[in-house]
Amino acid sequence: MIFLDHLINGLSLGSIYAIIALGYTMVYGIAKMLNFAHGDVIMIGAYIAFCGLQYWGIPPVLAILLAMVFCTLLGVTIEGFAYRPLRQATSLAVLITAIGMSYLLQNIALMIWGANPKSFPTTFINGSNIRIGQLNISSATLITIVANIVIMVTLTLFTSKAKLGKAMRCVSEDRGAAELMGINVNRTISLTFAIGSALAAVAGVLLCSSYPILQPTTGSMPGIKAFTAAVFGGIGSIPGAMLGGILLGVIEIFGKAYISTELGDAIVFAVLIIVLLVKPAGLLGKPMREKV
Amino acid sequence: MSEEKKLPLLKVRDIHVYYGAIHAIKGISLEVNEGEIVTLIGANGAGKSTTLNTIAGLLKPRQGGIAFAGMPVEGTGASKMVYKGLSLCPEGRRIFQQMTVRENLEMGAFSRPNEETEKSMEQVYEFFPRLKEREKQIAGTLSGGEQQMLAMGRALMSKPRLMMLDEPSMGLAPILVEQIFEIIRDMNAAGTTILLVEQNAQMALSVANRAYVMETGRITMEGDADDLMHDDNVRKAYLGS
Numbered sequence: 001m002i003f004l005d006h007l008i009n010g011l012s013l014g015s016i017y018a019i020i021a022l023g024y025t026m027v028y029g030i031a032k033m034l035n036f037a038h039g040d041v042i043m044i045g046a047y048i049a050f051c052g053l054q055y056w057g058i059p060p061v062l063a064i065l066l067a068m069v070f071c072t073l074l075g076v077t078i079e080g081f082a083y084r085p086l087r088q089a090t091s092l093a094v095l096i097t098a099i100g101m102s103y104l105l106q107n108i109a110l111m112i113w114g115a116n117p118k119s120f121p122t123t124f125i126n127g128s129n130i131r132i133g134q135l136n137i138s139s140a141t142l143i144t145i146v147a148n149i150v151i152m153v154t155l156t157l158f159t160s161k162a163k164l165g166k167a168m169r170c171v172s173e174d175r176g177a178a179e180l181m182g183i184n185v186n187r188t189i190s191l192t193f194a195i196g197s198a199l200a201a202v203a204g205v206l207l208c209s210s211y212p213i214l215q216p217t218t219g220s221m222p223g224i225k226a227f228t229a230a231v232f233g234g235i236g237s238i239p240g241a242m243l244g245g246i247l248l249g250v251i252e253i254f255g256k257a258y259i260s261t262e263l264g265d266a267i268v269f270a271v272l273i274i275v276l277l278v279k280p281a282g283l284l285g286k287p288m289r290e291k292v
Numbered sequence: 293m294s295e296e297k298k299l300p301l302l303k304v305r306d307i308h309v310y311y312g313a314i315h316a317i318k319g320i321s322l323e324v325n326e327g328e329i330v331t332l333i334g335a336n337g338a339g340k341s342t343t344l345n346t347i348a349g350l351l352k353p354r355q356g357g358i359a360f361a362g363m364p365v366e367g368t369g370a371s372k373m374v375y376k377g378l379s380l381c382p383e384g385r386r387i388f389q390q391m392t393v394r395e396n397l398e399m400g401a402f403s404r405p406n407e408e409t410e411k412s413m414e415q416v417y418e419f420f421p422r423l424k425e426r427e428k429q430i431a432g433t434l435s436g437g438e439q440q441m442l443a444m445g446r447a448l449m450s451k452p453r454l455m456m457l458d459e460p461s462m463g464l465a466p467i468l469v470e471q472i473f474e475i476i477r478d479m480n481a482a483g484t485t486i487l488l489v490e491q492n493a494q495m496a497l498s499v500a501n502r503a504y505v506m507e508t509g510r511i512t513m514e515g516d517a518d519d520l521m522h523d524d525n526v527r528k529a530y531l532g533s
Binding site: 163166167169170173174176177178179180181182183184185286 | 348349350369370371372374375379380382386387388389390391395398399400402403406446447450
């Protein structure tokens, strides 16, 4: 039973990583850049939801929606002002800009909300626990896992069926050819940032519901872990981000439970290194191939 | 309508294109009339593809003008040119390798209303029955000839008034080259104006009405395709005889 508890905790944590990893992987796949500010968009989303719940007293669903809308606008703005002018620049310049953006967001949060950690209100999500036999699942855990599944199915359908979703895949594969089809590349990249950032807001609320300490650096570590998850699963691949996120969460929880609490994170990264040695493109990454 | 008929469908006037400091196109002028097949031949590196990419809007001319259907279009941007009725089947095909044949064709119709897609696809399948057989296959697994057909079919999906083809015969076996050129003729007969860039000058001149010869960023000769085919200089330089 303890094993099952750990497994469910791992799935829940992994689901959060997976939702964040989707943002990394989609932006990487389509804009060909690592958006290191993604983790901090999560933190901003959590603060917005926190303000909604704590100060403005709006209903939880509205607070989450507000956070999503805000983060969507934030993501599109960041892309438009900071990344778009660098579309032709070296990837190193873009990477440094993204790191700078990450610190900018953290410092803005520090300015507005201060350095003292806020205690995220979790009562709205932790209504009642669900008991299955001896198994005790908190509603936060359940909601996290369900949200992850819903997001995964929706995104998969969107990219495989919707015209704009397919356009995203075109831009990801060959930007020039996509333009020749009449696809507006800039708008497609904006859309990608919008989706990724809205998901970041959801991840922020879910993260703080399970680990309710909110401070300006809250997004950093989950951001890095989710980035790891995206690489683990094969960066650029949506199912890869899902698989990578969930495996990462499960490995982390099991590592902490059965091997060493202190070494939990180290174990996660050790597994990543081993996987990348065996499969350099990640678990579901596509090896580069070219046909003449 | 009659006004427009008299104007060339495409008119390029003295364009200059640079890659950084390299002056790749040094003042090119050419015209394509509605209903024609015009070919642009020349050696590797003469600037043929650069010319097509500039007309398609992928590159911006630093100087000179491009008019399509009587409207100035230089600097319009590739994604908008498709909506104006101009489509480029690029060098190296550049099909979406990870998508299916059908999805590639659907994306070719991105600029068209969704209701049209099915009908356009039927028409494309008439030109390329092979593509229909491979409809569900991932495009990257097609043979070279099939990939070329897919690239052409995809370009046709946008129902262009002018289709530009960049080296459609590249890397294909002679029998496939014949087949591709036959289809080019058919597409033209069905009403699509064609601007063709080729290294295979023999084949290109045999299907074209008119031709331009390019050398290091300039047009050195132009005229009737038949006349050029029998021109001594052209024969020596490009037809190997």
